[in-house]
Amino acid sequence: MKFSQTFELLPFLDTTLSLAAAFVLGALIGAERQYRQRTAGLRTNVLVAVGAAAFVDLAQRIAGTTEAVRVISYVVSGIGFLGAGVIMKEGMNVRGLNTAATLWCSAAVGSCAGTDMLAEATLLTVFVLAGNTLLRPLVNAINRIPINEQAAEATYEVRVMANRSAMPTIRELLVDRLEEADYPVSDVEIIEHGPEKVEIVATLVSTAIDPDEIEAVITEMEKQEAVTHGTWEGSTKN
Numbered sequence: 001m002k003f004s005q006t007f008e009l010l011p012f013l014d015t016t017l018s019l020a021a022a023f024v025l026g027a028l029i030g031a032e033r034q035y036r037q038r039t040a041g042l043r044t045n046v047l048v049a050v051g052a053a054a055f056v057d058l059a060q061r062i063a064g065t066t067e068a069v070r071v072i073s074y075v076v077s078g079i080g081f082l083g084a085g086v087i088m089k090e091g092m093n094v095r096g097l098n099t100a101a102t103l104w105c106s107a108a109v110g111s112c113a114g115t116d117m118l119a120e121a122t123l124l125t126v127f128v129l130a131g132n133t134l135l136r137p138l139v140n141a142i143n144r145i146p147i148n149e150q151a152a153e154a155t156y157e158v159r160v161m162a163n164r165s166a167m168p169t170i171r172e173l174l175v176d177r178l179e180e181a182d183y184p185v186s187d188v189e190i191i192e193h194g195p196e197k198v199e200i201v202a203t204l205v206s207t208a209i210d211p212d213e214i215e216a217v218i219t220e221m222e223k224q225e226a227v228t229h230g231t232w233e234g235s236t237k238n
Helices: 009-035 042-063 065-084 097-114 118-133 136-143 164-180 211-222
Strands: 088-090 093-095 154-163 185-193 197-204 227-236
Touching: 009 042, 009 097, 009 118, 042 065, 042 097, 065 097, 097 118, 154 164, 154 211, 164 185, 164 197, 164 211, 211 227
Parallel strands: none
Antiparallel strands: 088 093, 154 197, 154 227, 185 197
16 A cells, blocks of 8 residues: 555644644634625635645645645636636626635635745734724725715716707717817717607716816706706716
C-alpha cells in the first residue's frame, strides 16, 4: 500500500491544523453571511475556505512552494465561476456582488491557511468581518444622503406627450429647446399611446443637469397647443 509510504505524522498534523483553521475562519465569515440570509451562507464559505486550503496544502506537500503559488492562482480564477453563480440581475439592479466578493475572500483565507500562514489568515478574516459588519452603518448613512442632480452621473430623459399629427413639429422643437439650454440630445424615441397621442422621449447626452433648466424647457413645451404634458427623469448609474 502506498499509504504506508506516503503517510508522515508531522506533515499530516500540519495539514490537519491548516484545514481546521480554514474551517473555523470560514465558519466565522459564513456565520455573518448566514445571519444576513445571503445566498452563500455558513456551509458555502466553510467549503470554499477548506477547499482552497486543501488544494494549496496538497500542492505544497507534493511539489513545494512554487507549485503552491501556481495552485493559488488557479484558486483565484476558479472561485470567480462560483462567485458568478450568486450574482443575479433584476431589471436595472444587480444583487449578490458583496456575497461573491465574500466568497473570494474566503478562498483567500483558505489559501493562507493552506500555506500555514495562520496569523495572516486570521487577520484577513477580521478584515472581512469588519467590512461586512462595521461598514454597514456607514453604507446606510451614505444611501440616505439625497442625490445632488448636478453632481450625479446619470442618464436623463425628457418626456413630452403630444398629438400624433403634430409629432414632427413638437419633436424638432423639443430638440431645439434642449440644445439651446446646452443639453444636446443623443437619441429621440417615439412611443405610441393610442390612435391620437404619442410620447416623445429625448435622451440627453449630459450626465449632470440643473433641474431648474430642464423644468424651464418642459414649461415652455407645455405652452404648445399640441402638447398635453411633459416630464423628465434620471436613472443614476451603478
